Amino acid sequence: MMWKTIYIVGIILLLAACKQSGDPGEVQVANFPLSVSNEAPALENGELTYGLVADEPFEGTLNRVFYSGQPDAEIMQFFDESLLATDEDGVISNDGAASYHLSEDNKTITLKIKDGVTWHDGEPVKASDLLYTYELLGHPDYTGSRYTFVVSSIVGMSDYHEGKTDKIAGIKVFDDRTISITFEQATPSILSGIWTAPTPRHYVGDVTTDEMTMDELVSSEKIRTAPIGFGPFKVSKIVPGESVLLERNEHYWRGRPALQRIVVKVVSTASILKALEKGEVDIASIPVDQYDNARKVDEIEILADIDTSYSYIGFKLGKWDAKKKENVLNPNALLANKTIRQAMWHAMDNESIGKMLYKGLRFPATTLIVPVFKTYHDAGNEGRPYDPEKARALLDRAGYTDRDGDGFREDPEGKPFVLTFASMASGESADLIAQYYIQNWADVGLNVQLLDGRLHEFHSFYERVQKDDPAIDLFQAAWGTGSDPDPEGLWGRSAVFNYTRYTSDKNDELLKKGTSEKAFDTDYRVAVYNEWQRLMVDEVPAAPTVYRYALIGVNRRVVNYSIDGNSPNRYVWRWGVSQ
């Protein structure tokens, strides 16, 4: 579920971002549309080509329980669905193939599958198919990445997961179309994180009986080259790693899809613009660094929205305690004093980076909850805007001054203060960005050096950051946030991904409140998360650097296509072509 991207109207936020950076007159990016402008009627039997922009073949694990690559997820959207639809905030709604209601105590959710929802082979989608998804996710042999909090907190799931029982006590199937799932505790995370994608048990085979093993299931052709779903298109053929041919599903529960067929194919990042220009591909994402050239292509329209991922500078404040399974602060860390961290954030000129290197398609980030979560992102929180004067004042106040006149500040005891910065070698601008930040920090008198004097490849970078290499004082990284606004998985005390190793009682308290039963009240949850975002801006375990736009190029012949989370045209079955 976490792959689900939530789309939002970005313009207002963008303007807000401009204003914060003290440059109200300038709008960085043209007003990106969220929907195509072509309003001609769709062809009766149109065919559309969707480009998977990747430099590698897609893996082809076409099942929501097992897949790992993003291209696989993009393919699945055409033939498979979750039972519950989600709204623009990523919260479940009743617009999907099933409706739901929550019990009084908010712990039990009951799903009712609508009439006429059938798998591509004609079998009805059954409640037990959803149960099967959970039986797979929690199975002792399951080694995918999706046995997450929302799954493990189902009543009886941990017993099932440990193999003590073969029934999940908290999941009840009442009849073919009704199923209820009970969680140990009531938390609003259910509303954005619950799994409702069923698995066709009758088709792929059953691992809960002795029919097949988990490994056999994952490598089965029924998942890889002949998968079925209940989505708007049926997979008719797959050339592994390369392309997928999909035909209209005449019995789609929402109605008859507009297109007759869709071809999905892998196109390399180097050739994507040419492919769009020549009409070989109708819809494809465009790498940010090709934006300038993309604007010159008349054949396409560019849509854009804000991405769920953001970049940040993390400050190493402790280490992971493998025994206690939690993060532990190190009071002697070089950056233990939060005033320095605040100063470092103020010293970074993110706006220039966004404008110069990304044509404004990246812009200064303010808080650790991305603006995609419209309701929970605190637009009133300005973060720490670029202000070198303030940075210097903060450092002076903390007692870090230049005593020997070499242009760099010494620590309060007068000893040299040198910080080591780790950054990843990814893309052409990585080096420029790292050097620019180092320059920014030098401008306020901080001596920051690149780890080993160079950038590091993805795996060596994460290997060292993850293992809390004592040589690293700060690092630059990026990640996606998933569909749940809850920051626990990235910033919690027991989160192994919390690479800064920051912890505090206040942080624990707020994160807990944010997923408590009371947080079903949105206003309450907003208040808690606003407070948490303020706490993070005050404590600065990490300084978010830039939020990002994701670009999509669409051929002008495409109609009824939208990336607006509110538009009915966000659903594939509506897409069409006019010529």
Added chain:
Amino acid sequence: MLTFIVRRTLIMIPQLVLLSLIIFMLAKAMPGDAVTGAAMSSPDMTEAQIEKIREKHGLNDPWFVQYGHWMKRALKGDLGMSYVHKQPVKKLLAGRIENTVLLAFFTLLVTYAIAIPLGLIAGRWNDTWVDKLIVGYNYVSFATPFFVFALLMLFVFSFVLGWFPTGGSVDIRMEEGSWSYVVDKAKHLVLPVLSGALLLTYGTIQYLRNDIIDTKVKDFVRTARAKGVPEGKVYSRHILRNSLLPIAAFLGYEITGLISGSIFIEMIFSYPGLGQLFIQSINGRDFTVVTALVMLSGTAVVVGTMLSDIILSIVDPRIRID
């Protein structure tokens, strides 16, 4: 002959074992493993889940223990599971090898189709303008970096002229088994094959040319001419047969080179075969696949050289060793 082949096959075994040992040590020396940096893509993953994955794939054991496990399974023909692709490595390779073999086969075919006539012409009429032209082409092709040339081909013939597709191995809309399917597959092969073949010819042309020039002044050729054998026959019967020896000997090595060379071709032309899989697996730290692939190309090298020796001993009875 038989003893020769048997002996060569037996020598292969320690060679391959040594190779696997080296690969394993090197693979494990790469920083990180398949779950490193999981936060990037799966921020919901828990620590326990990550540990479970490491445990299942044996990533926590020291490398020699992992090697032991791997060896034991490999002897039974089981190459393990790919973490990234979540399917048995054997199946994964089987799915990709077809494209690479197809590519290698046609590249080799086209290479010889170009090189042998050119080498013959250059050798027979050496120091004429034709010869100079061919030798000139040889120098240029020898000096051109492969990826530059391939990118240029892609740019000119796919992007600008639009004669050939920009990537992939076949258009999915084609009916499998139909004539248009075969034509489309061929169309996808043209650019990668030509890019490879045009640059691979230099060795063959050079050897052939030199050998012909050497041979045509040898005694047995003079004898043939003195007997009144027509000039054309002197070349086709007497000289060519001798001069093709080194070419045949190099066949095995060429095959080996093609398999490792496929990495570049496949990356540039987005042609999904073993080469692309290799890069993808290294980037994803998919150890089982990396090991299997290096073993495969290692085996190709060993078998290729053996093939060369065998061919040589068939065409040239003088060097047959027993």
